[in-house]
Amino acid sequence: MKINSKISNLLEQFTLKKRIVFIFAVGTLIPFVCTALISYNAMSSILSSKLDSGVRSNLKNVQQSLESTIDNLNHVSQQLVIPGSVGGYLDTYLHTEQPYERAKYYQDIKTKLNEITFTNPGIGLTMYYSDEENNYLFNTSGVKNDFTINRLPLLVNHFRIANFGPHISNELHSNRYVFSVLRKVDLPERDDIYVYIESDLKHTQNILQRDQTGEQDYYLILDNHGRIVYSEVNNPFQENTYFEGGKSGKGLLNEYYWFKETSDQGWSIVSLIPVAKYNEEKNQWVVQMIYLSIIFGVLSLIIAWLLWKMVYKPLQKFDKEINWMMQSDFQSETFRTRIPEFDYLLRQFRKMKNQISDLFKEIEQKEKRRADLEVEKLLYQINPHFLMNTLDTANWLAVMNDQKDISQLVTSLNRLLYYNLGKAGQTSTIMEEIETLKQYLAIQKFRYDFEFEVRIYTDDVILNNPVPRFILQPLVENAIYHGLSDEGYIYVEVRNDNHNIQIEVNDNGAGISEEAVDRLLNQNQTKQQKDGMGIGLNYVKRMLENHYEGKAKLEIKSLVGKGTSVFLTLPILEVDARD
Structure with missing residues (x-):
């Protein structure tokens, strides 16, 4: 009973204007809000699927391009180490003491290296490297003075072959990122000779900058143990730390959505998209829906106000008639509301007023x-x-x-x-x-x-x-x-x-x-x-x-x-x- 009494008192405080505006606004906005929520869920699912599909497709392309680059490096390195090819000339060169013979073999090796690098446009700096002497031979271009294998980020390490990268090229006067391979050369009397090959500078850079999602993602490259060897977001994903996203292909970590593809060689590439960027398209749609909601709300309020005015004006005229009658003014001006129901009530009221006026006079x-x-x-x-x-x-x-x-x-x-x-x-x-x-x-x-x-x-x-x-x-x-x-x-x-x-x-x-x-x-x-x-x-x-x-x-x-x-x-x- 008390609840019913409170509800009744609350309803009595609502004027006709408030009730009309409230009912009309609710009747207009509720269907719109329900439609907007359903549309948002559907649109969010579509946009998420579209974005996820685009990111995964781009990530897969990058991963395949990097795999191809690494495979190409491994293939070329194999040509430089097998007996009967350049590797055979190298062994002869190292054991020849006659200057003329050494010069001849040196020239032959350089020619072979140039032929190989020329026929493989994805190849950059190529040379032989002595681990014990920390020295390099037959380099196809200038090498930086601080070159050392130990500083390179190891990506994959298999028997007798190691892949590094991405890292800054060791080619002189270059600051671009490259992939590289270090492969041991089988020589009868030398166990410290390796062939070192880097990928082409421009080719590698184009792969890493490849972006089909509007320049809104960043890359991480993980070795086969999940350690970050390359990061475009040093904070919070620092190099030489382990990626905490797990083994799944998608997730949310440190305000970034991440997508991961793992290569057949064991290493992984991760695409990072900031949450704000990821939701940008959805947020634009939400903003548009908010604007539409405001427009619908304003229109509903305007229509409710017009509806209230249509009711309120006749009520005002009734109020004037009553006030004039209270002031004993029975000769008030005649007006019409142009609404048949209200005009009928006004005519009836005027008849009653005239009867009261006659009674007063009597x-x-x-x-x-x-x-x-x-x-x-x-x-x-x-x-x-x-x-x-x-x-x-x-x-x-x-x-x-x-x-x-x-x-x-x-x-x-x-x-x-x-x-x-x-x-x-x-x-x-x-x-x-x-x-x-x-x-x-x-x-x-x-x-x-x-x-x-x-x-x-x-x-x-x-x-x-x-x-x-x-x-x-x-x-x-x-x-x-x-x-x-x-x-x-x-x-x-x-x-x-x-x-x-x-x-x-x-x-x-x-x-x-x-x-x-x-x-x-x-x-x-x-x-x-x-x-x-x-x-x-x-x-x-x-x-x-x-x-x-x-x-x-x-x-x-x-x-x-x-x-x-x-x-x-x-x-x-x-x-x-x-x-």
Whole structure:
């Protein structure tokens, strides 16, 4: 269950865009990756077989060429040692003491050697060598001064014949590699004479440089014991060390792939190819596949992005429609997605939006009618209540005072009743509200048996500005009602404040608690009627809501024992709406 919950939470974090891109990318790349892997394995096998075949073919050719060179050396050397040929002349030459005879035999031997070397183009330096005297005779070309047999790398050693090489030629002024053979000459009285023959310089060099694999392989030549007698890679394959690749024909050693061919004579030739070179062609193919993967990946992401845009744009338009509806904007512009399914949903949504708009208008009209009725109801609640109290006061004055007071009271009462009994919802002016407030205060001074001071300040600029009828008197009535006593005062100020009419009513009465302020501003009318409080204030609040549609503001600040301040902020109306 926990795993399912984690998976569900993870899926919820994936937006539509991420899901589309992920699914499309996976659906595109997985077949391509599988195809690429299968192709890589097949291509790698083909390339490896092709390269192995080429290396082995080239190695076999080199091995056969070297075998042919060595066989040729052995064959020529045999001609120089058998009795009845040059070998016979050599024995006569060595035992002849007469200068003339020696010169004649010397010339004959030189002629024979020249004939043999001329008829064998694969032959280079040729001479007879005395092991005991460390001296050479009848050399066909100049010989280096440091010539010695002991320094030559032995390749194959058979009875009475030794093959060396490759090594630097002992021919004077030559630094090329050659193969050589040292063969013992059978003489009756001399056991230290050998014939020494080197392969042709250019021929040997061409064999060793023969490369059909793009100059990417190197050669090792091993003797019949596996010792390296010739190396083109001294590090790590040094001469006179043993090759550790084993007897197989292929392997990997010291970052080189190696291939080995063994001759019938027992020696071996090894071709070395660096791993990087060996894998170069495969790596080129891999790089091409990577580029193709990147191209396919980019294309799949672009297609996924286009697919997401095709879905996202209609969703954006739906979002705009919803935001416009949340902002009560039911007259938004009409647009199309040009996708039939989304256009159908948009049409259905607009139908629903129009129905909601009609419902809002109907509710708004009903609320406005209900507010007007409640305002009128409040007026009829206030006026009889006020009239009964005032008449009681008039009756008391008729008994207790003379006729002048009664006349003045009734005059003020008539003016006040005429104004207050006007039709609910009508507008008045600041000047009319102030004049009516003065009549109301004159009557209140008759009603109460204490004196209180009233100060009224008005800004002349806004005296003729329209305001809802009957909004000042309830505020002053609350000031008198909430604990005003002797030495009390009421301060009324009406001023222009930044394109608003600011009305402030202050008193130094008993004040009211925060809970009572909250009840006056927020509780319903029924509870206020039960305790006889806030009827007029509730009327003012409802009139402001109905007349200014939420743009007016009513605030009350009070401290118990200090007094109360009521603040009205009314937008200035541009047109006088009075009947």
